Amino acid sequence: MSCEHLICAACAGPVVEGRCPVCREGRAKVHHHGFLGLSPLVIALTVILALALLALKHVGGY
Template sequence: MSCEHLICAACAGPVVEGRCPVCREGRAKVHHHGFMGLSPLVIALIVLLVVALVALTHVSGY
């Protein structure tokens, strides 16, 4: 979803400009990020690294 075409009910300005606190909050909700502010790609890379490390420790344990 994009906030390019959304109009703020509080200030009647485009939400994308973030003129008032209501605009900024709405823009933040539309453009939310993944867990703890990380992008989904970074989260996927972290999960992949953890799986690889677990696999390496499991293989080296034998």
Template sequence: MSCEHLICAACAGPVVEGRCPVCREGRAKLHNHGFLGLTPLTITLIVLLVVALVATVGHVSGY
């Protein structure tokens, strides 16, 4: 979804311009990027790296 064509109910301006706090909040909600601002791809890569690290440490230690 894009905020290009949305009109703010508080200031009657385009949400994309972020004229008032309501616009800025709405724009931030539309452009939110996952957990802690990370994209889903980045989160997936971090999880895969942790799993690989745990597997490597387990293999090296002999478990």
């Protein structure tokens, strides 16, 4: 989602410019990043990869 075309209800300015505290908060919510600045998708894929490697190690140990 992008905040390019969003208009702030408090100051009637474009949210992307961040003219008032409401704009800045809205912009931060739209562009929120996950843990350590990573997107939730990257975090989920990392966890899935780690679990797959752990499963392969477990299966290969027999």
